[in-house]
Amino acid sequence: MGDEPVNVKEYQELAKQALPKMYYDYFAGGSEDQHSLRENVDAFQRIIIRPRILVDVSKIDMSTTILGYKTSAPIMIAPTAMHKLAHPEGEILTAKAAAACNVIMGLSFMSTCTIEEVASSCDAVRFFQLYVYKRREIAALMVKRAETNGFKAILLTVDTPKLGRREADIKNKMIAPQLKNFEGLISTEVDDNKGSNLEASASRNFDPSVSWKDIAWLKSITKLPIMIKGVLTREDAIKALEVGVEGIIVSNHGARQLDYVPATISVLEEVVDAVQGRVPVLFDGGIRRGTDVFKALALGADAVMVGRPIVYGLAAKGEYGVRRVIKMLKDELELTMALSGCPTLNDITRNHVRTRVDNHHCRL
Numbered sequence: 001m002g003d004e005p006v007n008v009k010e011y012q013e014l015a016k017q018a019l020p021k022m023y024y025d026y027f028a029g030g031s032e033d034q035h036s037l038r039e040n041v042d043a044f045q046r047i048i049i050r051p052r053i054l055v056d057v058s059k060i061d062m063s064t065t066i067l068g069y070k071t072s073a074p075i076m077i078a079p080t081a082m083h084k085l086a087h088p089e090g091e092i093l094t095a096k097a098a099a100a101c102n103v104i105m106g107l108s109f110m111s112t113c114t115i116e117e118v119a120s121s122c123d124a125v126r127f128f129q130l131y132v133y134k135r136r137e138i139a140a141l142m143v144k145r146a147e148t149n150g151f152k153a154i155l156l157t158v159d160t161p162k163l164g165r166r167e168a169d170i171k172n173k174m175i176a177p178q179l180k181n182f183e184g185l186i187s188t189e190v191d192d193n194k195g196s197n198l199e200a201s202a203s204r205n206f207d208p209s210v211s212w213k214d215i216a217w218l219k220s221i222t223k224l225p226i227m228i229k230g231v232l233t234r235e236d237a238i239k240a241l242e243v244g245v246e247g248i249i250v251s252n253h254g255a256r257q258l259d260y261v262p263a264t265i266s267v268l269e270e271v272v273d274a275v276q277g278r279v280p281v282l283f284d285g286g287i288r289r290g291t292d293v294f295k296a297l298a299l300g301a302d303a304v305m306v307g308r309p310i311v312y313g314l315a316a317k318g319e320y321g322v323r324r325v326i327k328m329l330k331d332e333l334e335l336t337m338a339l340s341g342c343p344t345l346n347d348i349t350r351n352h353v354r355t356r357v358d359n360h361h362c363r364l
Contacts, residue, residue, distance in 0.1 A: 005316075008288050008309045008328055014316035015086070022172040023085045027311050029256070031164035036255035036263065040286030043263035047295045048354045052341030060334050061344045066280060066303050067153055067225055067247060069125045072102035073330045074297060074345060078284055078305035079129035079155060080254075081110035082176065086315035089113075092121040094314060097322035099124035101330070106155055106305065109142065114180045119149035127153040129229070131160060132214065134207045138185055143222045145181075154222060155249065159230030161210065163202035164257035174198055215243040227282070232267050237274040248275060251284035254307055265296060269355075272300030290332020297345060298353040 005011050016024050030037030062073040077098050084090035091113040098105035099122035107118055109131045118126065128146035132139045143154060168174075176198050186205060218226060227247035228240050240248055250271050252261045264285035272281050283301035287293060288309065296304050306329065313321030342348045 011312040015312035025168040029168040032259040039263035044292045055341035057338040074303035077105040078307035079106035079108040080307045081108045082112045084112035093319040096122045101326040115145045126151045129155040132210045133205045153225045157229045161208035234274040237271045247280045249282045269299045293333045294336040297348045
């Protein structure tokens with residue numbers, strides 16, 4: 001197949017060709033000036049790999065566990081919203097691809113397929129993303145449904161007291177579909193001529209009063225482990241440990257919330273140092289290559305999440321596209337490990353990368 005993509009970035013171009021401009025802009029865009037959006041990807045290019053030679057790499061083992069659940073590689077599907085905008089079958093195909101590739105899937109709170117539909121589609125290990133709405137009973141109901149349907153963890157997204165200013169969506173007057181998970185509970189049909197209905201719906205539903213004390217409330221309504229998604233500082237990592245979360249996800253929401261926050265890879269090590277191995281630390285933001293995965297692991301992440309590339313694969317070639325994106329990243333990671341002298345994930349160390357901070361210290 002002459003037009004078969006050879007890397008993840010080429011799937012983005014295919015998705016751009018396949019999708020209406022409104023939907024492509026929704027998936028691809030960031031907030032305001034999109035500085036952090038560019039930095040999430042560009043910051044990886046400023047990290048250099050330091051390979052070791054003459055190591056037996058005849059067998060490479062990428063397998064690991066996340067919260068005790070086995071996975072073929074330290075690569076997880078990030079929770080991203082509204083996959084039916086990318087493909088008519090939506091998250092069901094994404095879940096099937098996750099199962100086929102033996103990786104864990106994060107299902108978005110804003111999924112266009114229901115929790116039950118995704119759960120019954122395949123046997124993939126699934127985690128459920130949660131936003132807390134002003135009507136807390138909605139969050140409680142979603143958590144109960146996820147738990148009943150075999151989801152294994154809650155990914156509490158904490159960086160969205162309000163929706164970031166996504167100017168492409170405002171210009172396009174982005175219209176979000178009705179979400180079946182919320183039928184009979186809320187309406188996402190908002191008439192707002194000033195911009196996208198996403199912004200108006202978020203303003204009506206998101207609870208800006210959510211605070212650290214609400215972790216205790218969430219723990220009281222579920223037995224599932226809770227990972228907190230949206231941590232960018234040492235201070236918040238320490239606070240997350242104090243309130244008893246079972247995992248931390250370093251994320252700036254794909255640079256869709258506050259612009260001019262750091263690229264997530266640039267603050268990963270700060271969070272890892274604060275956590276000191278007490279809970280898993282996952283990384284989210286800017287992964288486009290297997291070398292990116294390797295760099296995140298070297299800086300202390302237990303695994304990475306991949307968001308936009310999954311959607312691009314889905315938009316371009318359906319379930320096959322998602323499977324190909326995951327396989328590309330896995331294959332590139334395997335090659336990077338071999339060429340760096342790392343037969344297992346435990347062999348990847350901080351000494352395998354050099355950052356700008358390291359270069360600065362060398363000059364001193």
